[in-house]
Amino acid sequence: MTTEELIALSERCLMQTYKRFPVVLTRGLGVHVWDNDGKSYLDLVAGIAVCALGHSHPSVVETIKRQAETLTHVSNFFHIEPQILLARFLVENSPFDKVFFCNSGAEANEAAIKLARKYASENMGGKYELIAMQESFHGRTLATVTATGQERFHAGFAPLLEGFRHVPYNDLAALESAIADKTCGVLVEPIQGESGVVIPAPGYLQGIRRICDERGLLMIVDEVQTGIGRTGTLFACEQEDVAPDMITIAKALGNGFPIGALLATDRIAAAFVPGCHGSTFGGNPLATAVGLTVLETILAEGVLENCRRVGDYFLKRLGELKEKHPRIREVRGRGLILAVELTEPGAELVLECMKRGLLINCTNGNVLRFVPPLILTRADVDKAVEILDAALEER
Numbered sequence: 001m002t003t004e005e006l007i008a009l010s011e012r013c014l015m016q017t018y019k020r021f022p023v024v025l026t027r028g029l030g031v032h033v034w035d036n037d038g039k040s041y042l043d044l045v046a047g048i049a050v051c052a053l054g055h056s057h058p059s060v061v062e063t064i065k066r067q068a069e070t071l072t073h074v075s076n077f078f079h080i081e082p083q084i085l086l087a088r089f090l091v092e093n094s095p096f097d098k099v100f101f102c103n104s105g106a107e108a109n110e111a112a113i114k115l116a117r118k119y120a121s122e123n124m125g126g127k128y129e130l131i132a133m134q135e136s137f138h139g140r141t142l143a144t145v146t147a148t149g150q151e152r153f154h155a156g157f158a159p160l161l162e163g164f165r166h167v168p169y170n171d172l173a174a175l176e177s178a179i180a181d182k183t184c185g186v187l188v189e190p191i192q193g194e195s196g197v198v199i200p201a202p203g204y205l206q207g208i209r210r211i212c213d214e215r216g217l218l219m220i221v222d223e224v225q226t227g228i229g230r231t232g233t234l235f236a237c238e239q240e241d242v243a244p245d246m247i248t249i250a251k252a253l254g255n256g257f258p259i260g261a262l263l264a265t266d267r268i269a270a271a272f273v274p275g276c277h278g279s280t281f282g283g284n285p286l287a288t289a290v291g292l293t294v295l296e297t298i299l300a301e302g303v304l305e306n307c308r309r310v311g312d313y314f315l316k317r318l319g320e321l322k323e324k325h326p327r328i329r330e331v332r333g334r335g336l337i338l339a340v341e342l343t344e345p346g347a348e349l350v351l352e353c354m355k356r357g358l359l360i361n362c363t364n365g366n367v368l369r370f371v372p373p374l375i376l377t378r379a380d381v382d383k384a385v386e387i388l389d390a391a392l393e394e395r
């Protein structure tokens, strides 16, 4: 079908929950994707921080084929070898003891909220309230959208859930004074991705840990976007030297195969007993086999080192761009989650880059967000910066 035909069909048959670009992507390899008309793009979106190993990574393709031929799905009523092995990998490479598998970031956060409530109902005298951050993003289910501290995601969905309050991000005093009788925990992103790659002051996460320890609260960290190597370590919390009570991961864990997970310490995880939470697809053999391959490949192929090195280089190059273009207000980033904040809306610039063969994302109106595959090279960065530079000249 032609691109026009596909787009017309898309508008006829799909619920219009996304404002889509007039492009049909049909193929990907490494850091590149191709559209229906054969045009190639350098992909710095990577399915929104998902394809960490790039598109069609041979190890991931091989695992999908092998596992699909062996066993795709069985119920969690049975033990599943790839699920067990992926859980072992996660607990051996984190401060956590137990894993619950699901299919997305929202589901992982939903599980974390439920586990916090379950634990609190049994161990904290019936507390249930979570403090989350303004401008946060935690997903689109009713509980996670309630946790999300942005009105624009709430509109039309009232009544939202009880038991959430929001305080400004990167503000420990505000957090401390919001703690109330019913507060059982704190939910926070190490870097706010969706709202524009907002990086808190050093020590912020440690401060939350200290407050949670002093006040007997659970610390839940949403690493759905920052986890699985994005910031240069497997988890962003590592760099802050912080051990939360729970973290959630998803996006890059399956490199595009849907999978999410909640990780918790034994003390907290013990509140989840048979029958109280579950998922038909969560942790199925195919998804978890892919997850294990993704993690093993990230470690075996030096992807974390590459992410740090190329991320530093990218940030330096963006800094140079800022010197040249007064419309750039600020550049920031850690590892390969980076942003260029503009003094004006960025949508036009995204289209201009697309015309020139570069896919980037604009979030929060005026922030260009870069969450490319972690296998990005310096040459790819040079190419991207060249296109950005030209697009900024043009517009």
Ligand SMILES: *Cc1c(COP(=O)(O)O)cnc(C)c1O
Pocket: 103, 104, 105, 106, 107, 109, 137, 138, 139, 140, 189, 193, 194, 222, 223, 224, 225, 250, 251
């Ligand atoms: C993307 C994202 C989510 C939601 O993940 P889905 O897989 O879209 O449900 C939750 N939290 C953060 C921090 C995210 O970036």
